[in-house]
Amino acid sequence: MKNPIGIYEKALPKDLDWPQRFKAAHEAGYDFLEISVDETPERMARLDWSASERMAFYRASREAGVMVPSMCLSGHRKIPFGSADVAVRAQADTFMHKAITFAADTGIRVIQLAGYDVYYEPTTTESRARYLQGMQRALEVAARHQVMLALEIMDTTFLNSITKYLALKQQLPSPWFAVYPDIGNLTAWGNDVAAELTAGIHHIVGVHVKESKPVGPGFAGAFRDVPFGEGTVDFVQCFKTLRTLNYAGPFLVEMWTEKSADPLLEIRKARQWVGERLQAGGYA
Numbered sequence: 001m002k003n004p005i006g007i008y009e010k011a012l013p014k015d016l017d018w019p020q021r022f023k024a025a026h027e028a029g030y031d032f033l034e035i036s037v038d039e040t041p042e043r044m045a046r047l048d049w050s051a052s053e054r055m056a057f058y059r060a061s062r063e064a065g066v067m068v069p070s071m072c073l074s075g076h077r078k079i080p081f082g083s084a085d086v087a088v089r090a091q092a093d094t095f096m097h098k099a100i101t102f103a104a105d106t107g108i109r110v111i112q113l114a115g116y117d118v119y120y121e122p123t124t125t126e127s128r129a130r131y132l133q134g135m136q137r138a139l140e141v142a143a144r145h146q147v148m149l150a151l152e153i154m155d156t157t158f159l160n161s162i163t164k165y166l167a168l169k170q171q172l173p174s175p176w177f178a179v180y181p182d183i184g185n186l187t188a189w190g191n192d193v194a195a196e197l198t199a200g201i202h203h204i205v206g207v208h209v210k211e212s213k214p215v216g217p218g219f220a221g222a223f224r225d226v227p228f229g230e231g232t233v234d235f236v237q238c239f240k241t242l243r244t245l246n247y248a249g250p251f252l253v254e255m256w257t258e259k260s261a262d263p264l265l266e267i268r269k270a271r272q273w274v275g276e277r278l279q280a281g282g283y284a
Helices: 018-027 041-048 051-064 086-106 125-145 162-171 183-188 193-203 235-244 263-280
Strands: 005-008 032-037 067-073 110-114 148-152 177-179 207-209 251-253
Touching: 005 067, 005 263, 018 032, 018 051, 018 263, 032 041, 041 086, 051 067, 051 086, 067 086, 086 110, 086 125, 125 148, 125 162, 162 177, 162 193, 177 193, 183 193, 183 207, 193 235, 235 263, 251 263
Parallel strands: 005 032, 005 251, 032 067, 067 110, 110 148, 148 177, 207 251
Antiparallel strands: none
16 A cells, blocks of 8 residues: 655645645645644634534545645744743643644644744743643643644754654653654754654654755755755655655655746646655655
């Protein structure tokens, strides 16, 4: 059985409704779609959908044959667990509870969390401690709803390796706490990607497939909007490593098409490009 290959919601034209999004993903050859709840009011408001709106979303997904097993949750950058403001931390608890119950209601099994303790505040020893406390509370809610919380390796030093996730895992030893590595981000930070994937394999619930350019002297790295084939990610080697480790989970193509004249063509081309490298890496 083939590993499912999905597409990030933001790769699709923004003006499509949900049935159209699912249809476009299916026609481009994708098995699933990852919904985004970012910092924009429009996407954050999804967590306040009524029961009938949630059911319509779920039904449209099933009718199209394109599942939504995961959510990319980055809205907590605005209201982080690590904030020095107690009111913001309370909002973060509410926001996370809403995300988890939304997931439970719509069949989403994994919430992929951007790995930041804070984003618009400085990271400190105290912000890290507050983050751990907030995550502990969130994991208790997640356990009750049987929803996995998985950290994505990100573009800041707070969580730029699977090794750092594993250190957090020791402090948050919940079975509902996993990792969702982005091989573009892992590569950009100069990690030994094969060693990182090997170290974390028992905790990986999904893999973001994204191109990037590395962090270097005087250059902060390019973590988005790098076309496939124009960065430095060794996709075939990454896939070979995962195949050797018997990784059988999903691959999510993460890309943005706002600047493209034909976004649907771009996601079809990406599906073919990634599929060829998956095959070269040992995935049939």
